[in-house]
Amino acid sequence: MSMDVRLDVDLGPLRLKNPIVTASGTFGYATEFEDFLDLERLGGVALKGLTLEPRAGNPPPRVAETPAGMLNAIGLENVGCRAFIDQKLPPLRALDTAVIANISGFSVEEYAEMAEMLSAAEGVDAIEINVSCPNIRTGGIAFGSRPEMISEITRAVRAAAPGMPLLVKMSPNVTDIVEMARAAVGGGADALSITNTFLAMAIDAETRRPVLGNLTGGLSGPAIKPLALRMVWQVHRAMPEVPICGMGGIMTGTDAIEFLLAGATAVAVGTASLITPSAAVDVLDGVTDHCRRHGVDNIRTLIGALET
Template sequence: MDLSVTLSGQTHDLTLKNPILTASGTFGYGLEFATYGDLASLGGMVVKGLSLQARDGNPTPRIVETTAGMLNAVGLQNDGVDIFCAQKLPMLPWQESPVIANIYAASVEDFGQLAARLNDEEGVAALEVNVSCPNVREGGIAFGQDPGMLAQVTSIVRKSAPDKHIMIKLSPNVTDITVMARAAEEAGADSISCINTLLGMAVDLPRRRPSLANVVGGLSGPAIKPVALRCVWQVARAVKIPVVGVGGISCVEDALEFILVGAHAVQVGTASFMRPDCAFDMVQELPAACERLGISSLDELRGSLQLG
């Protein structure tokens, strides 16, 4: 069975050997998981979020387990784009499995600089744009919560990285995610990934304190899968560009459910904290799962959900 997938974008296509990707922020730079499986076997690797300069992230505690998931307020800690390009990227099997650089910034201009910096990197196949971060010049509102700001970011990244596939990662913390998806598409995005984490919090009752030093954090894991499925289903029906499903995917059946509702590919995130070999196992298990479920083609399965 042919498991390859092509994300056919408006400007650039992205071809994957299979639909199993890793999610940003949960797989490090990829190198940290090399002992658990063959990185080249994955459909692609989305590395942890990159900024122009190195960031230390938020104070600890910044990760806490919750019912059916976890909250994180890591604060986008990373070594900065230059160190990634010089020290991390050359060690990844980018010639065999696409490397997707997740980027974030606090201004439209910085998004443009980041995209331009990565455009010349041969080992980077695509950029995934994190629009869930706050725009410091607009009072802290997240780029992904305002269609106008989201369009500005998409447009400048598209212009600054003309040689790359541009994927916009949408936040679920909005009233109507399809409005954001259409704004990204109209501004030149090649694909959409959704969803990013849901805002949540946890408290330490005996101490009468928040469990996270940052008070609130991003909820991920199996708890958010129903929300992610709903968002992917809605977005896939609202735009013509491909959609990549993210949120609570921890087994091959989960991946196939996302494809059923319209996703072209999926990203494995929090499951890698529980089982570092999860994404690798899903790649191996996918053919047998398709045969067991009578799926002869991923193209045939995609978007075939029967209503009523």
């Protein structure tokens, strides 16, 4: 008989039945994946990034393959917060998995307004703030690159959605990830998602043109895994009490275990789901298998268990 492994974890106040969630923007509004996997096997689903108003997104091409990864510049195409609540959220309410709404805003007020709408709508279990967005008021400087802006957004969302578990999704395009993480926690974040995509570019030498319609995009997939692992480890070492959802190039159960050892409490599967739609449950099976092989009966014992 195979050994029972206890898999539930606490991402701050958000209890997950297991540490595997989907990464925002790579799993639609979740129901699109119903034919490929049992959504209720997942610890949670982080959904497509929402904005206050619907958005059509960037001009094509929006994605490009790169060695061991991909670039995307989707431009936050989404139905808008209101249509999400009215049309996309109802089928998710009955599901036994945590629903994480990911929000992007172009001003602090937009973030706060969405947080208020989402916390009033039954069925959202947590809000994930995407700070990798330009602040229109400061000439488009990304919120996520300035600690004072990260704190301000987090504080505003916290005030607008007082009881709601709150994650801040960190941008890796910064000099000091620990400083940004401290700013998010100082603003009231319960947990941190580390990391979003790395600003990058692909060029077609034949046409002498950028490959992406948006010129630049975000790099994801196995190419970023060592970078993401390093960031999770740095933040965990500086603030061991702050729960982290680690992500960046997780393709297998072993990849997920590496993030847990670095200090992540949970992990998100992103680009892998675009290649294999069932990737998130495959990662879960791989994690469980690793635990059995190593005699680990409680996944929590692996969190931050890296030996240095």
